[in-house]
Amino acid sequence: MTMTYKNILTAKEAVGAKSGKADQPEINIGVVNLHRPTVLNALNHELMEELVTALEDFDRDDSVRAIVLTGSDRAFAAGADIKEMSDETTVSIMLKDRFATWDRIKNIKKPIIAAVSGFALGGGCELMMMCDIIIASETAQFGQPEINLGVIPGAGGTQRMTRVLGKYKAMELILTGRPLTAREALEMGLVNKVAPVELYLEEAKAMAKEIAAKSPIAVKLAKEAVLKSFDGPLQEGLQFERKNFYMLFSSEDQKEGMKAFMEKRKATFTGK
Numbered sequence: 142m143t144m145t146y147k148n149i150l151t152a153k154e155a156v157g158a159k160s161g162k163a164d165q166p167e168i169n170i171g172v173v174n175l176h177r178p179t180v181l182n183a184l185n186h187e188l189m190e191e192l193v194t195a196l197e198d199f200d201r202d203d204s205v206r207a208i209v210l211t212g213s214d215r216a217f218a219a220g221a222d223i224k225e226m227s228d229e230t231t232v233s234i235m236l237k238d239r240f241a242t243w244d245r246i247k248n249i250k251k252p253i254i255a256a257v258s259g260f261a262l263g264g265g266c267e268l269m270m271m272c273d274i275i276i277a278s279e280t281a282q283f284g285q286p287e288i289n290l291g292v293i294p295g296a297g298g299t300q301r302m303t304r305v306l307g308k309y310k311a312m313e314l315i316l317t318g319r320p321l322t323a324r325e326a327l328e329m330g331l332v333n334k335v336a337p338v339e340l341y342l343e344e345a346k347a348m349a350k351e352i353a354a355k356s357p358i359a360v361k362l363a364k365e366a367v368l369k370s371f372d373g374p375l376q377e378g379l380q381f382e383r384k385n386f387y388m389l390f391s392s393e394d395q396k397e398g399m400k401a402f403m404e405k406r407k408a409t410f411t412g413k
Contacts, residue, residue, distance in 0.1 A: 144198070148188035150174040151195050153205060156350045166411050168206055170349040171199035175212040181219035182212045184264045189242045200249050203412065206353035206360070208249070209345050210272060211256035214338055217281070218265030223290070243296050246271050250361045252352055256345035257281050258338055262320065267296040270305070273364060274348060275332040277323045278341035283331060284320035304371065305331055356394035357412040 144151070156168040173195050175182040182188075192210075199205045212218055226234070246253075246268075255269045258278035266283050269275060277283075285298040293299060294315065303311040306329050314321065323335045336344045352360060362385040370378045389395045393413040401408035 144195075146176075146191045146195065148175070148177050148185075149191050149195060150176050151199075153202075154346065154350075156206070156353045165409065167204040168353055169202075169204045170346060170353050171195075171202070171205040171208045172346070173199075173208065173210050175210075175218055178213060180222065181216035181260060182265070183220060183222040184218050184268065185222035185225050186237075186239060186242070193242050193245045196246060196249050196253070200251050206251065206355075206357050206412075207349040208251055208253045209256055209342075209349050210253055210268075211342055211345065212258070212265075214258045214278065214280070216259040216265070217255070217257040217261040218268060219260040220263030220265055220286070221296075240296055243268075243271070250364065251357075252349075252360060252364055254345045254349050254352075256342045257283075257332070258341055262286055263294070263298075264296055267294060267298045267301070270297065270301040270331075273367075274345075276341055276345040276348065277326060277332040277335050278338040279323050279335055280338050281323040281326070281332075281335075281341075282320045283323075283326050284318065285315050286318035286320070288316060289318045302331075305329070354410070356389075356392070356398060356408075356410040358392050358394055359389055359398075362389060 151174070152172045153169040154172060156170060173192060175188065175192070177183060177188060196208065199208050252274065253272040254274045254276065255272035256276050257269055258281055261269050261281060261283050263286055266285055269283070285294045285302065287294050299311070299315060302314065306314070310329065313319070321329070321331065323332065326332045327335050334344060366382040366385050369381045394410045397410060398408045
């Protein structure tokens with residue numbers, strides 16, 4: 142990546158060694174690191190603009206097939222930047238439409254894997270829940286403590302947490318502001334896996350690289366179909382899934398994947 146950011150760090154990591162074949166595409170994962178260490182990666186508007194720009198750049202980069210989003214061992218993101226919001230009024234905060242930037246994350250087509258350690262509170266928890274897979278360290282803490290500031294979650298916390306945890310547990314956590322430990326979050330289905338603090342980021346990268354080795358067009362349509370299940374009734378979701386399934390039979394990856402299976406060899410996916 143050639144762009145330099147103030148509040149995040151970005152990198153690309155190769156998936157395996159290059160085969161040397163002319164028709165073998167370059168395969169990478171993208172890594173985005175939230176980097177405001179003096180404020181525990183508090184999410185101000187400038188950081189969010191940089192983050193979304195980096196995610197969109199990776200989404201357009203054909204060599205990148207999956208994205209890892211992380212912070213530091215101490216904090217994924219401790220929340221929104223309260224100093225930035227404390228003097229806002231109803232009219233001023235509505236006119237700024239601060240969540241329009243967040244909405245662009247929903248349009249990222251490639252899978253985003255969150256690698257979370259330390260604090261993931263408030264906006265940090267909401268940003269994490271916008272990702273597709275979550276790997277947590279044993280020190281991670283999750284929660285929506287906005288009630289302690291006299292407000293409520295505003296970037297999707299009341300909706301996404303309720304869909305994952307159910308009405309009663311979501312009510313408890315949002316109305317009390319109590320955080321969850323990593324183990325509690327795992328038991329409740331809020332995260333996929335808990336790893337030691339020295340391994341959680343490598344676990345997330347390993348999963349990203351595993352996904353990156355799959356057919357990128359199939360991964361894209363699979364993510365799209367899973368997310369569709371949250372938007373409407375079951376029958377509508379089933380029809381959407383079926384349409385995406387049929388579409389894949391026009392791809393070279395589908396032909397290669399099934400041929401490789403029958404020939405008992407590893408498939409080489411090109412994204413075509």
